[in-house]
Amino acid sequence: MSTPHPLLLVDDDAAFRKIYGGLLREAGFEVVEAADRPSARAAFNARDFPLVLLDLMLPPDGSVSAGLESLATLLGAKPGTKFIVVSGAGDTRHTLEAVRLGAYDFLTKPVDPDVLLVVVQRALARVTLERQVETLRTSLTRAAGGVSMVGQSAPFLAATTMAERVAASDLPVLITGENGTGKELLARAVHLKSRRHAGPFVPINCGALPESLLESALFGHVKGSFTGATKDHRGLFAEADGGTLFLDELGDMTPSLQVKVLRALETGDILPVGADLPVQVDVRLISATHRDLGRMLQEGAFREDLYWRVKGVEVRLPPLRERAADLPLLAKHFLNQCAHLCPDGRARLLSDAAAESLLAHAWPGNLRELRHEMQRATVLAGERREIQPEDLSFTGTERPRPSTTPGAATLAQKVEALERREIEDALRRLNGNRTHTAEALGLSRQGLLKKLERFGLT
Numbered sequence: 001m002s003t004p005h006p007l008l009l010v011d012d013d014a015a016f017r018k019i020y021g022g023l024l025r026e027a028g029f030e031v032v033e034a035a036d037r038p039s040a041r042a043a044f045n046a047r048d049f050p051l052v053l054l055d056l057m058l059p060p061d062g063s064v065s066a067g068l069e070s071l072a073t074l075l076g077a078k079p080g081t082k083f084i085v086v087s088g089a090g091d092t093r094h095t096l097e098a099v100r101l102g103a104y105d106f107l108t109k110p111v112d113p114d115v116l117l118v119v120v121q122r123a124l125a126r127v128t129l130e131r132q133v134e135t136l137r138t139s140l141t142r143a144a145g146g147v148s149m150v151g152q153s154a155p156f157l158a159a160t161t162m163a164e165r166v167a168a169s170d171l172p173v174l175i176t177g178e179n180g181t182g183k184e185l186l187a188r189a190v191h192l193k194s195r196r197h198a199g200p201f202v203p204i205n206c207g208a209l210p211e212s213l214l215e216s217a218l219f220g221h222v223k224g225s226f227t228g229a230t231k232d233h234r235g236l237f238a239e240a241d242g243g244t245l246f247l248d249e250l251g252d253m254t255p256s257l258q259v260k261v262l263r264a265l266e267t268g269d270i271l272p273v274g275a276d277l278p279v280q281v282d283v284r285l286i287s288a289t290h291r292d293l294g295r296m297l298q299e300g301a302f303r304e305d306l307y308w309r310v311k312g313v314e315v316r317l318p319p320l321r322e323r324a325a326d327l328p329l330l331a332k333h334f335l336n337q338c339a340h341l342c343p344d345g346r347a348r349l350l351s352d353a354a355a356e357s358l359l360a361h362a363w364p365g366n367l368r369e370l371r372h373e374m375q376r377a378t379v380l381a382g383e384r385r386e387i388q389p390e391d392l393s394f395t396g397t398e399r400p401r402p403s404t405t406p407g408a409a410t411l412a413q414k415v416e417a418l419e420r421r422e423i424e425d426a427l428r429r430l431n432g433n434r435t436h437t438a439e440a441l442g443l444s445r446q447g448l449l450k451k452l453e454r455f456g457l458t
């Protein structure tokens with residue numbers, strides 16, 4: 001992405017700021033200026049500057065010792081920032097002291113413009129490198145145990161930090177968040193960080209099976225207990241013994257099954273369908289839902305006693321639109337994952353324009369949608385090294401054009417045709433009310449509007 005790097009230029013000499021600020025702007029930096037210590041501190045605290053050019057002798061007092069003290073404070077607050085100290089000729093003792101305190105480099109006035117640019121570029125390269133290392137370190141930490149959860153944004157880190165904290169306990173965990181936000185991946189990470197990590201992790205989607213099948217899948221059955229039960233079946237509670245049972249889409253469970261699950265959790269006993277005697281199991285429960293269980297409680301659609309039993313600790317995974325800062329990182333992660341789809345086996349890169357399109361999109365399908373887009377774009381880019389906006393399905397200029405004809409050839413075209421039909425049907429059913437249609441389809445209103453525009457349904 002071509003956003004200019006922000007740089008803070010702190011000097012009380014207006015002519016110096018004008019000349020060198022202009023030079024740096026010409027070189028592609030976004031330069032923020034400050035003329036005294038208080039305004040420098042305010043600007044520094046207000047945003048993230050990878051680089052600061054700092055004059056030590058600043059108003060209000062002009063004292064070097066106050067300048068050094070303030071350098072130490074600023075460095076303490078954001079140790080990743082690179083400070084380049086600008087001093088007058090003959091000020092060696094103080095510049096060396098500044099370097100000892102942690103300044104990255106120093107320049108002596110009068111500053112040679114070429115030297116300034118070299119020093120600034122070198123410091124910036126250093127910051128970039130250090131940040132990349134930090135990113136890799138974060139994703140490697142999260143990769144421990146085979147689950148790689150990418151992300152550095154504050155809302156994502158709040159969720160994973162909370163999950164890490166509860167992982168070691170045996171408390172039940174309820175993971176909430178929209179579809180595709182990474183709930184199952186987080187559940188696996190919690191399991192792998194728990195004392196049960198060597199035991200089984202058994203996932204089941206409670207919304208994918210009708211009630212009777214789900215009951216027998218969870219609790220097992222004995223041979224002959226119903227037509228088709230030709231042999232004993234242990235059930236997933238029993239399979240998860242000593243490990244973790246992950247109940248995905250818990251909010252989709254019918255009330256009568258909720259009662260049975262509650263009993264199993266309260267007693268640690270499960271009764272296979274058709275069995276006379278219960279079986280004891282030792283299972284940690286992690287559940288997930290994209291539904292608002294609090295509202296379901298009020299509406300009587302979810303049992304309160306089960307709610308408190310499964311909730312233990314609730315971890316909310318933010319939707320992708322709330323973690324835009326993670327988008328470039330995640331896009332790169334998914335592009336790397338599908339490098340094998342490229343003719344040369346090398347991961348495709350995002351052009352600046354494509355990266356901007358990603359940032360402008362609402363991502364109703366969250367990370368799953370992003371992963372799908374990156375796979376699709378990788379294939380469409382073919383021999384091209386960079387992904388362009390037209391490789392993305394939501395830019396409206398993708399190749400090949402979406403088709404709604406029944407004979408549509410590719411999977412992507414068929415999916416799009418289906419999507420369009422579903423939207424048209426829902427709109428008809430709900431008398432064209434877009435808010436209700438978006439709700440019924442599990443989309444944000446903005447997401448629906450984009451699709452309407454893309455499909456020419458506006």
Ligand SMILES: Nc1ncnc2c1ncn2[C@@H]1O[C@H](COP(=O)(O)OP(=O)(O)OP(=O)(O)O)[C@@H](O)[C@H]1O
Pocket residue numbers: 148149150151177178179180181182183184185186248290333367368371
């Ligand atoms: N932080 C992350 N880093 C990398 N990949 C991720 C991350 N979170 C999720 N993914 C990937 O995104 C996809 C969707 O994640 P996952 O299936 O865990 O979401 P979910 O919330 O359980 O979805 P659903 O609600 O539809 O069941 C998966 O391919 C998963 O590997």
